[in-house]
Amino acid sequence: MNQAQNPLSLSLRRIWALAHNTFLELVRLKVFYFLLLFAFLIIGSSLFTVQFSFQNPLQVLKDVGLGAMSIFSWLLGLLCTANLLPKDMEDRTLYTILAKPVSRFEYLQGKLYGVFLLLGLSVLLMSLLFAGVLAIREQQEIAELARNLSAENLPAAVAEIRAATFQMNLLPGVVLILLKAMLCSTLTLLLSTLATSSVFTVLTSVVVYLIGHVQGIAREAWLAGGQASPLLKVLIAGMALAFPDLQLFNVVDEIAVGTALPALLFWQVAGFGGMYILVYFLLAQLVFSTREL
Amino acid sequence: MSATAILIKDLCKEFPVPFRRETVKAVQNLSLEVPAGEVYGLLGPNGSGKSTTMKIVLGLIRPSSGSTEVFGVDSRRVESRENVGFLPENPYFYKYLTGLETLLFFGKLCGLSGRHLRERSFELLQTVGLEEAADRRLGGYSKGMLQRIGLAQALLGEPRLLVLDEPTAGVDPAGAHAIRDLILQCKQRGITVLLCSHLLGQVQEICDRIGIMDRGELLAEGRIDDLAGKKNQIEMVLENATPTLLESLGALSLASGARVVSQRGARTDLEKFFLDVTRHRS
Amino acid sequence: MRKALCILGLLAGFGCLKTAAEHYLLTVQRSAGFQLATLSGQTRTQLGQTGFVAALSGFRALMADLLWIRAGSAFDRTEWPRMQMLLHAATQLQPRAVVFWEMAHFHMAYDASHSMRLNVRQQPAAALRRVAELEYVQIGEDFLKAGLVFNPESATLWQRLGELYSRRRDDPARASAAYAEAARKPGALGFLRRMAAYELAKVPGKDREAYEQLRSLYLEGEPQRLPNLVRLLRQLEEKLAVPEAERVYTTPSAPSGTPASR
Ligand SMILES: Nc1ncnc2c1ncn2[C@@H]1O[C@H](COP(=O)(O)OP(=O)(O)O)[C@@H](O)[C@H]1O
Ligand SMILES: [Mg+2]
Numbered sequence: 001m002n003q004a005q006n007p008l009s010l011s012l013r014r015i016w017a018l019a020h021n022t023f024l025e026l027v028r029l030k031v032f033y034f035l036l037l038f039a040f041l042i043i044g045s046s047l048f049t050v051q052f053s054f055q056n057p058l059q060v061l062k063d064v065g066l067g068a069m070s071i072f073s074w075l076l077g078l079l080c081t082a083n084l085l086p087k088d089m090e091d092r093t094l095y096t097i098l099a100k101p102v103s104r105f106e107y108l109q110g111k112l113y114g115v116f117l118l119l120g121l122s123v124l125l126m127s128l129l130f131a132g133v134l135a136i137r138e139q140q141e142i143a144e145l146a147r148n149l150s151a152e153n154l155p156a157a158v159a160e161i162r163a164a165t166f167q168m169n170l171l172p173g174v175v176l177i178l179l180k181a182m183l184c185s186t187l188t189l190l191l192s193t194l195a196t197s198s199v200f201t202v203l204t205s206v207v208v209y210l211i212g213h214v215q216g217i218a219r220e221a222w223l224a225g226g227q228a229s230p231l232l233k234v235l236i237a238g239m240a241l242a243f244p245d246l247q248l249f250n251v252v253d254e255i256a257v258g259t260a261l262p263a264l265l266f267w268q269v270a271g272f273g274g275m276y277i278l279v280y281f282l283l284a285q286l287v288f289s290t291r292e293l
Numbered sequence: 294m295s296a297t298a299i300l301i302k303d304l305c306k307e308f309p310v311p312f313r314r315e316t317v318k319a320v321q322n323l324s325l326e327v328p329a330g331e332v333y334g335l336l337g338p339n340g341s342g343k344s345t346t347m348k349i350v351l352g353l354i355r356p357s358s359g360s361t362e363v364f365g366v367d368s369r370r371v372e373s374r375e376n377v378g379f380l381p382e383n384p385y386f387y388k389y390l391t392g393l394e395t396l397l398f399f400g401k402l403c404g405l406s407g408r409h410l411r412e413r414s415f416e417l418l419q420t421v422g423l424e425e426a427a428d429r430r431l432g433g434y435s436k437g438m439l440q441r442i443g444l445a446q447a448l449l450g451e452p453r454l455l456v457l458d459e460p461t462a463g464v465d466p467a468g469a470h471a472i473r474d475l476i477l478q479c480k481q482r483g484i485t486v487l488l489c490s491h492l493l494g495q496v497q498e499i500c501d502r503i504g505i506m507d508r509g510e511l512l513a514e515g516r517i518d519d520l521a522g523k524k525n526q527i528e529m530v531l532e533n534a535t536p537t538l539l540e541s542l543g544a545l546s547l548a549s550g551a552r553v554v555s556q557r558g559a560r561t562d563l564e565k566f567f568l569d570v571t572r573h574r575s
Numbered sequence: 576m577r578k579a580l581c582i583l584g585l586l587a588g589f590g591c592l593k594t595a596a597e598h599y600l601l602t603v604q605r606s607a608g609f610q611l612a613t614l615s616g617q618t619r620t621q622l623g624q625t626g627f628v629a630a631l632s633g634f635r636a637l638m639a640d641l642l643w644i645r646a647g648s649a650f651d652r653t654e655w656p657r658m659q660m661l662l663h664a665a666t667q668l669q670p671r672a673v674v675f676w677e678m679a680h681f682h683m684a685y686d687a688s689h690s691m692r693l694n695v696r697q698q699p700a701a702a703l704r705r706v707a708e709l710e711y712v713q714i715g716e717d718f719l720k721a722g723l724v725f726n727p728e729s730a731t732l733w734q735r736l737g738e739l740y741s742r743r744r745d746d747p748a749r750a751s752a753a754y755a756e757a758a759r760k761p762g763a764l765g766f767l768r769r770m771a772a773y774e775l776a777k778v779p780g781k782d783r784e785a786y787e788q789l790r791s792l793y794l795e796g797e798p799q800r801l802p803n804l805v806r807l808l809r810q811l812e813e814k815l816a817v818p819e820a821e822r823v824y825t826t827p828s829a830p831s832g833t834p835a836s837r
Binding site: 010013014016017018021024025028029091092093095096097098099100101102103292293 | 374379
Binding site: 054055056059060062063064066067070071074209210213214215216217219220223240241242244245247248250251252253254256257258259260261262265268269272275276279286 | 582587589590591593594596597598600601603604607608609610611614628629631632633634635636637639640643644646647648650669671672673674
């Protein structure tokens with residue numbers, strides 16, 4: 001061996017090598033092409049929304065963009081993660097890696113961080129594209145106003161459009177979108193350590209995603225303790241206990257219509273998401289460490 | 294450091310058969326010891342448990358009972374793999390990486406970095422004869438090339454123990470020859486090698502000791518000469534021998550109480566012939 | 576087996592903890608104005624199966640926009656009941672969009688109710704036309720009030736409520752109260768307090784209070800001393816027979832010395 005080094009930094013270096021490799025794998029699998037769909041959707045709807053007179057076209061564009069960002073980041077994380085472990089096991093690359101002084105814990109972390117890296121970059125790219133299209137449309141709206149409004153009314157109207165288009169408040173909202181995608185990826189990783197086929201992983205993960213969005217309704221009904229048959233009650237309670245409430249991460253819609261997100265609330269939700277990621281990851285590690293390869 | 298490279302004690306491994314009660318006994322009561330510096334060959338038909346034994350030694354799968362140690366460290370601990378290089382059976386790497394990137398990646402996992410890692414990678418690419426393919430993606434490599442990059446990868450961390458699962462499977466004779474030379478080089482440098490193969494000729498050439506497995510059990514073990522040498526026989530190859538000479542040799546043997554067991558026209562080894570032909574071309 | 580039970584127990588424990596955390600977070604989010612959308616049966620019907628799933632998984636605002644746009648086409652075809660349903664669904668999906676509530680109330684309390692009044696062809700009886708008209712005014716008012724439940728701090732919605740009472744209901748007392756409420760909200764415009772006073776002046780028996788309000792507005796300075804305010808102030812001073820010394824219109828800044836300019 002070369003120099004004596006402290007084990008933690010060596011371990012971090014190995015995790016980084018694995019994460020970077022996973023990221024590279026996903027990039028070379030051309031998953032970024034997936035984002036082209038997002039680009040088409042945004043640019044397409046920015047052209048399409050010009051026609052609406054009944055609703056503010058910029059608002060529609062914003063809602064399309066934020067919704068698409070939420071769905072796309074989730075789907076990207078899901079599809080990328082579901083195949084990571086099965087592929088390594090099937091190709092036996094896992095043997096070669098684990099025959100090096102790499103623990104399964106490090107391996108799993110490396111894989112997950114690689115996906116996180118990809119998700120972070122994707123959300124960044126989507127945000128930039130989205131902001132770009134929004135800026136162009138904003139300019140068009142302002143030019144339109146300049147043609148129709150008198151000089152004295154113009155500055156106020158322009159300022160109003162500006163304030164309604166770019167809200168710095170959206171940033172924490174987008175961070176929560178990313179966090180939700182990361183949470184769902186970790187869940188997918190957990191499922192793939194349990195599963196024997198990636199079809200199962202993907203399907204289960206989709207189901208959890210959907211249930212996760214109605215879990216809140218079920219939970220509040222359960223906590224309120226209304227009238228229901230005992231069987232239904234047990235079902236609802238189980239649902240509330242077992243599934244994460246993903247709706248808590250959807251705050252952009254309100255931010256987009258001007259609701260302020262208090263910093264404390266942001267950190268609470270982020271902390272909640274972080275805790276979920278940690279728990280899912282530890283469970284994944286628990287399963288993976290005892291799994292026969 | 295322990296003078297024993299690999300220690301296997303009463304190893305058993307059973308695989309469950311899905312949807313059945315029974316199990317497959319892949320390894321049964323296997324005990325063996327490989328001293329440091331030795332080249333040990335595991336022989337056996339397909340499915341006899343060679344790969345399973347290797348995977349357990351490397352901590353990739355858990356034994357059902359018994360234990361394995363590498364340089365005195367239990368295989369279940371990560372540290373046991375610090376001085377080990379492994380070439381899996383039919384190695385398969387990330388297709389999207391080039392040869393060089395593959396070595397850099399595995400080097401980082403071994404704790405290497407920076408200039409040292411690059412130099413070492415280039416050196417090994419040269420050693421296994423892949424310097425021209427260094428920037429091509431592994432997706433386009435042939436089986437033999439994959440085997441060689443696998444070997445390079447196993448040698449990256451300057452291991453003291455090499456575990457090679459059928460290193461020459463699917464490799465052309467020239468490649469197999471090169472791989473054999475490489476293993477011999479390692480042996481000279483004092484690296485312990487555990488290999489399995491069903492090419493008995495090769496095993497005979499390079500191994501100090503062999504073990505023969507069948508259905509998970511070790512049936513025989515010992516030094517090659519002890520197992521396969523015929524102590525009271527000797528072979529002799531003559532050139533330009535006249536029939537008269539042969540006749541008188543026969544008579545002489547008989548007179549001294551020896552016996553000519555067989556006599557035939559010598560052929561060159563087909564492998565040697567193949568190597569000569571291909572070497573002259575290039 | 577015991578290990579599995581152990582893990583199951585831990586998971587159940589975690590489930591309870593996280594359920595409590597989720598409940599807490601939801602409460603905090605609601606009080607900050609998030610997670611207020613309701614996907615009741617009616618909204619779900621409007622959305623359809625796919626739209627419902629989309630609304631649940633990130634496209635809620637967009638679904639609200641789409642419902643809104645469909646409401647727009649109902650408007651073009653003057654299908655008022657359909658429009659009302661779509662507006663209701665859209666506002667339920669995006670209850671923090673003040674502009675939705677505001678526009679919904681406009682379309683109901685003004686557009687739809689006017690069209691009821693003029694709907695001679697389908698409803699020849701004037702009294703029944705009047706009933707239909709008032710029904711839509713009521714629907715508009717309900718939209719505003721529902722909007723205020725979700726956005727109690729919106730000066731705009733309170734102002735619209737004041738306008739509705741003043742213009743569509745001839746109820747100056749409630750109009751004045753609504754304007755006054757609007758004036759207290761963050762970001763309220765200056766004219767709201769004047770509007771509250773003007774409306775109060777129309778309420779029988781509230782002359783004294785209206786006069787006090789107008790007077791204190793007048794005394795605030797030049798920006799409040801608009802012709803309407805000054806005129807009303809004078810009228811009230813006359814009506815209440817305020818002693819000459821206490822009157823404010825005689826101050827030098829008053830434009831003319833003759834009180835009977837009307
Ligand atoms: N992961 C596994 N699951 C079930 N059975 C296995 C597994 N791996 C190996 N076996 C079985 O164990 C036996 C030994 O396999 P292996 O060690 O690969 O043999 P060899 O390498 O000697 O050809 C075979 O019968 C094989 O079917
Ligand atoms: Mg094998």
